[in-house]
Every structure is written in structure tokens, then in C-alpha cells.
Amino acid sequence: MTDHAVLSLEHIGLRIGGARILHDVSLEVAPGEMLGVIGPNGAGKTTLFNVISGVARPTEGRVRLDGADVTNTPIHRRAAAGLGRTFQTSSLFPALSVLENVRLAAQAHAGGAASVFRIPRRSDAATGRALECLAEVGLAERADADASGLAHGEKRKLEIAMLIAMDPKVILLDEPMAGVSSGDVPAITDVIRGLHRGGRTVLMVEHHMEVVLGLVDRVAVMHHGELLAVDTPEAVMANPTVQSAYLGEAV
Numbered sequence: 001m002t003d004h005a006v007l008s009l010e011h012i013g014l015r016i017g018g019a020r021i022l023h024d025v026s027l028e029v030a031p032g033e034m035l036g037v038i039g040p041n042g043a044g045k046t047t048l049f050n051v052i053s054g055v056a057r058p059t060e061g062r063v064r065l066d067g068a069d070v071t072n073t074p075i076h077r078r079a080a081a082g083l084g085r086t087f088q089t090s091s092l093f094p095a096l097s098v099l100e101n102v103r104l105a106a107q108a109h110a111g112g113a114a115s116v117f118r119i120p121r122r123s124d125a126a127t128g129r130a131l132e133c134l135a136e137v138g139l140a141e142r143a144d145a146d147a148s149g150l151a152h153g154e155k156r157k158l159e160i161a162m163l164i165a166m167d168p169k170v171i172l173l174d175e176p177m178a179g180v181s182s183g184d185v186p187a188i189t190d191v192i193r194g195l196h197r198g199g200r201t202v203l204m205v206e207h208h209m210e211v212v213l214g215l216v217d218r219v220a221v222m223h224h225g226e227l228l229a230v231d232t233p234e235a236v237m238a239n240p241t242v243q244s245a246y247l248g249e250a251v
């Protein structure tokens with residue numbers, strides 16, 4: 001491992017029963033880097049994110065966050081150490097306002113319990129932080145709307161605002177464009193680009209190839225649980241092994 005990696009995977013392997021889900025995956029991610037993870041269906045992308053975030057334990061190898069071995073660290077402690085994963089839409093509180101949802105995330109990060117029964121007062125520090133996060137994703141003017149009334153693309157922005165409120169060093173985005181209408185793709189792309197500009201490290205699994213190739217510094221290509229290539233988008237697109245992994249389809 002180099003001194004510079006904010007996230008480091010060392011020879012990660014995962015077997016479930018007799019099945020080899022991940023095999024010898026080694027990867028180093030530099031601070032502030034944006035890395036795309038691509039690969040055909042079933043390649044192991046989501047499982048790799050599960051290993052990084054602590055949802056799954058690898059059967060071989062180590063995960064390091066800022067140099068510290070977090071391989072056996074539970075999910076919530078990894079989150080407190082700066083590893084953030086997008087909230088799914090199902091984790092929004094639909095009856096609360098957009099602002100209140102983000103404020104709960106800010107409050108949870110500050111050490112309070114995220115509960116609908118303990119909503120902090122409007123004037124507190126968490127409110128200010130929540131408003132900043134909403135401004136960062138372009139949702140400030142929707143602060144008072146009910147979360148349930150948001151359009152799908154706006155909900156995605158709200159999920160990202162809630163993530164920012166947790167102040168993560170490393171952000172994992174699992175298919176941020178899934179279910180997003182083509183009209184909303186440019187706006188969500190801009191929000192993700194903004195995360196990166198803020199100096200955060202972002203890893204993104206995404207099937208929408210144009211989005212990935214247009215956003216990331218490097219692309220990691222997975223196939224059958226192994227890392228086939230990690231390189232710039234241009235080099236990956238030109239890589240014959242990668243092309244054959246996609247069964248001859250244009251990448």
C-alpha cells in the first residue's frame with residue numbers, strides 16, 4: 001500500500017458456499033479521485049461495495065481506510081470513520097420536509113440519534129449545515145417541500161445531500177442513475193461532479209457508460225469477480241480484454 005491511498009483493497013477474496021464471488025481484487029484509490037466501477041451483470045461490483053462498506057466480510061484480504069485496517073470494522077464504525085454510501089430512497093422520511101430529512105442526517109453525524117421523534121429545532125447548527133448541503137445539490141428552493149412530493153431525480157439529489165451532511169471522506173455511489181429519466185441525467189451528473197470538485201473521493205458503480213466515462217479519473221473493470229483492468233476511461237475503452245468481457249459489445 002502507498003502512503004497516499006485513502007482507500008486500499010489488498011487481495012480481496014470472497015467465497016459464499018462453494019462460489020467464488022470475488023478473487024484477488026487489489027486496488028488503491030487516491031484522495032480526491034473519482035473512480036468508476038464497471039462490468040457485466042453479476043461481475044461482483046455490488047459485492048465489492050459491500051466489502052468496502054462493511055455489509056460483507058471478505059474471506060481473504062484487507063480493506064484499509066486512510067491506512068487503518070477496517071476489514072473487520074462494523075458498518076456504523078466505518079461510516080463514522082468517513083465512509084459514506086448513498087441513502088436509498090426507501091430510507092427517506094416521506095412525511096418530513098426535504099430540509100428535515102437532511103437535518104436528521106446532519107444531526108446523526110453530529111452524534112444525535114436520527115429519529116422522527118427527536119427533530120432538532122430549526123435554529124440549530126444542523127439546520128445551517130442541512131441548508132448548505134441542499135444548496136450544494138441544487139435543492140435549496142425545495143427545502144420546505146414534503147420529501148414524498150419530490151420527483152424521482154429530486155429524490156436522488158436529496159439522498160446525495162443527506163450523504164454530504166454525514167461529511168464522508170470516501171463516497172460510494174451504487175448506480176446513481178438507476179431509474180433516473182434521461183432528462184434528469186445531466187443534473188444528477190452535475191451533482192456528482194460537484195462532489196468530486198469538493199475534494200471528496202468518489203467510487204461509483206454505474207451501468208450508464210456515457211456518464212461513467214465522462215466523469216471519472218479511472219475506471220476499474222470487473223469480470224467474474226476479478227479486476228480485469230484499472231485505467232483511464234480512454235485506455236479501458238481501447239483494451240481488447242475489456243471489450244471481450246463485454247462479449248464484443250462496444251464499451
Ligand SMILES: Nc1ncnc2c1ncn2[C@@H]1O[C@H](COP(=O)(O)OP(=O)(O)OP(=O)(O)O)[C@@H](O)[C@H]1O
Nearest residue numbers: 016019021039040041042043044045046047048222
Ligand atoms: N449472498 C450471496 N450468495 C450467493 N451468491 C451471491 C450472493 N451475493 C452475490 N452473489 C453472486 O455473486 C455474483 C456477483 O453479484 P453482484 O451483485 O456483486 O454483481 P454486480 O456486478 O453488482 O451485478 P449487477 O450489475 O447485475 O448488479 C453474482 O453471480 C451473484 O449471484
